[in-house]
Amino acid sequence: MNCVVCNCWNPTPSTVSRPAQQALRHALGGTGAVIEIGPFLVRLRSRLESVASAVALHYEGQLLAPDTPFCDFHVRLDRTRGIRSRWRPLARFYLDETSPFKPLPLSQAYPLFEWGLNWCIAQHGHRFLMIHAAVLERDGHALIMPGAPGAGKSTLCAALSLSGWRLLSDEFALVELATGRVTPLPRPVSLKNAAIDIIAGHFPSATLGTRTHDTTKGTVCHLKPPADSVERAAETAAPAWVVFPRFETGTTDRLVALPRGQALLRLADSAFNYSILGARGFETAANLIDQSECFELSYGNLDASLGLLNELSASRP
Amino acid sequence: MFLGPQHHPLRIIPLPAAHLRQWDEELVVYDQRCGETHLLPGVVGEIFTLLQTSPRQMDELIAHLQAGQHQDIEDPESFIQQVIVELRRLQLLESDPLDSE
Secondary structure (H helix, E strand, C coil): CCCCCCCCCCCCCCCCCHHHHHHHHHHHHCCCEEEEECCEEEEEEECCHHHHHHHHHHCHHHEECCCCCCCCEEEEEEECCCCHHHHCCEEEEEECCECCCCCEEHHHHHHHHHHHHHHHHHHHCCCEEEEEEEEEEECCEEEEEECCCCCCHHHHHHHHHCCCCEEEECCEEEEECCCCCEECCCCCEEEECHHHHHHHHHCCCCCECCCEEEECCEEEEEECCCHHHHHCCCCCEEEEEEEEEEECCCCCCEEEECCHHHHHHHHHHHECCHHHHCHHHHHHHHHHHHCCEEEEEEECCHHHHHHHHHHHHHCCC | CCCCCCCCCECECCCCHHHEEEECCEEEEEECCCCEEEEEEHHHHHHHHHHHHCCECHHHHHHHHHHCCCCCCCCHHHHHHHHHHHHHHCCCECCCHHHHC
16 A cells, blocks of 8 residues: 555555544544553544554554553644644644644654654653663663664664564663663654665565655654564563664674773763763663673664674673 | 872762772763763773772872883873863862862
């Protein structure tokens, strides 16, 4: 099936049954659909069709009963009102009926939900040390890949999650302050621009949503989290590797050991709330580094880098 | 700034053990008063650790450098002075009572 807006590649239809989709739309348009995303419960209200179909596709395994009593975030996404919205329809994100952002074009409503949810978590998830990082798990060991936008972490994250690693998160390493373990936050992986075709080409069975063009990040498309990641959302993992990826066209893929002191400072720079947590933030980050091997990954070829990361996992006793 | 040997011994501020991490040649120090994290590489970390073990005069630090594995440092006195200035700038050294006189 091609996208009706731009005739782009094959947005995968939801596997949610028609009655379930109707129930979801009813909930979204009423008291809200409740989505369980790792340790957070999100109540989402929206009358936007694009949001309903994306939630049906990406979160079908994470929907709870609408009468779930307590939620962490009460979110609404709706079309803006007013005469200007007739010729330039916009979508606005609300948290507790307050809108923290400027509205975006209506076609970007679903990415706006995902970005808004990132903001909600970063603002309120202080029971964790929150690091801007992709996280995957294998044999109980967590691979944490902090990275600035453009470093290639989402592409690597998507590819690893489709080739034997468990997706814990594409955006946040949620490190428990009490235990130092990483809590999963299974959500769709946000792919941008060339990464979309790379993942679609490498993994034809991957479930990708609709492409949204002309966003501030270019073209955006979300990859549905694997069912295994969603089912095992309560299983935390012990940090084992911290890898800072850096994508560079044409570079030779290699992992270079990074001194732990430098790794700690870079990890702190990548954290959303290191300063807010104060000494607990330092101790949690330092303990994480203590039990991890730290590397820089120069990454130019997806298969080569996947090979390096798989070797890392295989070499661990 | 005068750093002569007749001054009070150089002393590191009190820090909880949990706020210091030594990995190979690097020492990381967390200062909870301001929330800053400092990376003290190599000899700088070594001098910091020495001062933390017990307060010392500057000439003791110079002697330590001269006696240790740091033959590559051509001017130990100047080097120690620079380290002390940097540790003071980071406010990791207790203030010298004479400074405020």
